[in-house]
Each structure stands twice: as structure tokens, then as C-alpha cells.
Amino acid sequence: MTATPVRAPDGPATTTVTFRDAFRAGLREALAGDERVFLMGEDVGRYGGCFAVSQGLLEEFGEERVRDAPLSESAFVGAGIGAAIGGTLPIVEIMTVNFALLALDQIVNNAATLRHMSGGQLGVPLVVRIPTGPGRQLAAQHSHTLEGWFAHVPGLRVVTPATLADARGMLATALLDPDPVLVFEQIGLYGTSGELATDAGPVDLDRAAVRRAGTDATVVAYGGSLAPVLAAAEQLAGRGVSAEVVDLRALRPLDTDTVVESVARTHRLVVVDNAWRSGGPMAEVVARVAEQALDELDAPVERVAAVEVPVPYPRHLEEAALPQASDVVAATLRAVG
């Protein structure tokens, strides 16, 4: 995966950073900014984070606020829920989305439902950071793209940073949310780098973003699929096709308006998903466009999704299982006829 181009915000100074650096900067700022914030999870402290995101934070903030948890996803996510109810602002890290399934009970049955079951008395201002997606040949128990499952659940906010600015800024916004926010960080992006404004800060979590303007087709992506989609858009430009790229940024609540407005301009829709096609997050996007903007479509919707197989270990099979830029190019060319 190549470095993700970032639209530089207005302002003079940028610096070259990795996604790992950007996430860490967000964490450091959160810990420094509010005494109630603490980080808890497997290997986050002494080890420095399984993906080295939290390196140095234990030394900087101490063991009370950077807490190494046992391998007990359900207990430490549940404890994060209790701590959030109790007046602190926990950031819980789960090592990978496949492990998050061990905490599914706490996330779905408690974090997402306590406000409702209590008639509005209990909010759960919890942030859970969850590495997700393929890209490092980690095979079928460390590579899946399951954020769509969580996006199914009312009461949760599900965000998927795909740019350095979002990686840097989503945590700060998430911490202001009085409800649980799940931040799905792309494993494949951690080591990639790009330019980030030195004054980058909190970002909007409510609106999808048009990452590249275009006139011929709307290509919708999020998280790990944004980089190949932007690469595809570049290739399409070389073939005279102008693709507009929409980054959803959040899977719940889903900003349908931005997608529909784009489709109203381009009249073609291509959706791209690292998740499996059946019941994947993009199925909802397509359904909403069908509900709200069917008349705007001049061609059948094109869906580019992961092959319905557990993600395999060998590099060539992993790549074959996942949407590539070439797949997006082919689908968009079909759409524009």
C-alpha cells in the first residue's frame, strides 16, 4: 500500500509523519489535555503498543494512565464501560478487530444499550481503538474488516480514519462524544507516511469527505479502501475518466447526504469495500442511494468488495482476495460505459 495523499489544509507548515505517528500524537494530546483520560489495553504500556502506536506514553504519563491489561478483552472493555459511567474518559485499545469479538457482549449489550435501557440516565463516553483490516499477511484471524458489524448497532458511533489528518484528529472529537465511539484503525496504514499540517487538530466526525472532485462517477470508499481508490482515480484520470472519491469516514451515523449529492453530480456509483460483499457496509450505502437517488443513476451500481473467503496468508492470495486499484478502475470503466 502506498502513502495516502492528503489534501493539505490551508496553512504553511506540514511535516512528514506516519499514520502511527499521527495516532500517537492524538493519544498524547488526549492524555495531556484531560486528567480523566487514560489508555488501557493489551501491550499498550511497557511494550509500547502492539503496532507501536503508544510507544513512550507509559514513560510520559505513568502506569495509572497507561494501563497494561491482561488478555481479557471482555473484562477490560467492560471495565472501560464502568469507568466511563464512573466519570473518567477511558480509551481502550483492542489489539485487532478479530479479538474485539471476545468483547462483543460488552460493546453491544452494555456500551450500546445502557443509555436506552436506563431511560437516558447512563451515558457511556467510551472510546475503543481497534486495529482492523488486511495488508500485512496476518492470515484469517488478524486481517478481517468487521467494522460493518459494529455499525449495525444503534448506540455506537463507528469511525474509520483513512487520512493522516483524520488519524490525528478523530480521537479528540471522539473523546468529546457522550456516547461510545469505536475508532477502526487500518493495520495496513500504520507504517505509511505523508504530509500532515503541524497544527492539525480535531476533525468533524459527522460528515463524509470528498477526497477528490470528479464529474463522471462517484467512487465511495472508507478506511483501508481509500488509498487504492485514490490510486485508481489517478489512473482513471489518465484515461479521461473523472472519478469523484467520497471517503465515508464514519460508518455510523452514515452521512448519506454527501454520497447522494455526489451521485446527483456524476450519475454513476461505484462502492469499494475491504469487507465481504454480503451484508458489508457498502450494501447499506447502495441501499440508501437506491432509496433516495435511484432516478439519478444512469448505470447499474458497481460493487467492488473482498472475495468471500477468510483472508489467506500468502501475499498473492491476500491481494487477490481484496479490492485492488485495478479492480476499481475496471468497475468504474464499466459504470461509465
Place this chain on the structure above:
Amino acid sequence: MSGADDPLALFTTMLRVRRFEERCVELYSAAAIRGFMHLCIGEEAVAAGVIGALAADDAVVSTYREHGHALARGIPMPSVFAEMFGRVTGCSRGRGGSMHLFDASRRFYGGNAIVAGGIPVAVGLALADRLLHRSHVSACLFGDGAVAEGEFHESLNLAALWHLPVVFCCENNQYAMGTSLARTHAETDLALRAGSYGLRSWSVDGMDAVAVRAATRLAVDTARAGGGPCFLELRTYRFRAHSMYDADRYRERAEIDAWLERDPVERLAAVLAADGTLDEPGRTALEEAVTREIDEAVGLAEAGPPEPVADLSRYVTAEAGR
């Protein structure tokens, strides 16, 4: 709240819980209460004893068999009935029902219907207290069935590892739904198992409210003083089935009768009668007062309005969002 020291307060709490639930049976039969309903008749000493040992600002996390815990904690009876009737005046605005009683103002955090699901939440409440330098204790009530769940073991390990002020109160009524402890646990000595995580643990006669309160006090004092989490196994019995849907075919009559002999309400009544605290006229007057309280509470609850359907989508996320 029934935090007073005298046994008469314990008895009053138990009597309110017993008569409350007996009325619930009638209301359920009349279809005023629907859904799953789990009664704690027979287990009142745990409710009165555990809650009676807590301070007002300690936290309570409970299960789906929580009517007794909620009443003992001081949640007003009309709002509990209203909750079970699904009225907006219920303690959870009628959105939870019997299994999800909540009262944030009394630090009563459910009402959890996922077995063991509340245990890590109690650990987190204690963690927050630690981080915010408060001297509260979190009491977590759950059944013996929860001890078979992974979350129980993960949570005890975490609380002991971090030395958090949690009192784990296992209401051991001998049955996980319809299956006995002996059929589901390789080691049935629950205090022994909890103790293996390095926390102090005791087994207590859960049919003796005075003993339950004394043991809980010791555990709460230990946790509050920085002694780390504690575990209490409270050996009790539910006189009724697991839920209103349960035909209760799995228990021998002789076993039930043996436990009925140890009825916690009548047992404490006998003690109070023997020492002259509560004579026959006193008992009668108390019964009448409880009946009046229940009658009035049912009347108030029935008068409560249902929530407008227009509000269906509220309380999913914070208001003024999304």
C-alpha cells in the same frame, strides 16, 4: 435506605421485598407485567444484608433478579412498579422492564440481563473511583451461574491485579436457570475458586440477613481501606422457579421443603419475636403498612402514562446529536 443498624430495619426491607414480589406474581398473572420476570422470593436476606451494608454513594451493579436489590437501595416502589408496567414514570422510563431497573441518582447500575455482563462494569466503576481519588466501593451482585462465565474470572483477575475496591457478591441460589451447581461446576466451592485469584473470600449463610450484612460490612470495610477486592459467596435459595416461564421440574420437593424451613423472613421474625423487638401486634401493623405501601405504589404506577410513540428513538444516543 435500610442502612440502619437494627435488625428491624433488615426485617422491614425483607418484608417489603417479599410482599412486593408476591404482588408482582398477581400482576403478572393479570398481564399487567409482561416479558421475563425473575423473582427473588427466598433470597431477601441477600438484598437486605448486602445493600444494607453499603454507603449511599457506593455503587451497586446487579442482575436481572434485582427487584429486591433495587427496593433495598431505596428506589421508590411506585417507580419500580411503573417500570414493570412499561410506564414513562418507571425508574428507567419503562424502557427496561423487570430486568433493567436503573437509578443513577442512587448509583444503582442495573439490572443486567446478560449473566456476568455486569461484573467487569463494576470493576470499571471501582477503577474510576480510584482514578478520581474517591473512597467509594462498588458492590457487584450476580448468581452462581455467572461463575461459569469467562467474564467472572477475567474480572476477578483484573480487580485483584489492580487492587480495586470491588465487593463481588455471589448470590448462590444453587441453580443456574434450571441446572444445579453440581451439574455445571467441576468445583462447587465458589469461595475457594474466587480465592485463587488472590482476593479475600468468604462463604456466608445467605438465609441469615444479619450474617449477610455483617460479612458484607467486613468486605466493604476491607475494600474501602485499600485491602483490595473481596468475594462473598451468599448461600441462599429461590423458593420459586427461575422465571415466570419456568415449570420448575428440576428440583425435588424435599429439597425445596428443606430450604423453606430456613425462610429468611420468618427466621428473622422469630429472632425479633424472641427478643421482644417485634411482637404479634407489631408484626400485624408492619404487614398492614407494607400492604398499604404496595397498594398505593400500584395505584400510582397504573396512573403513570405510557411514553409517547413519538419518543421511540430517544435515549439511543445523547440528546441533541445525530
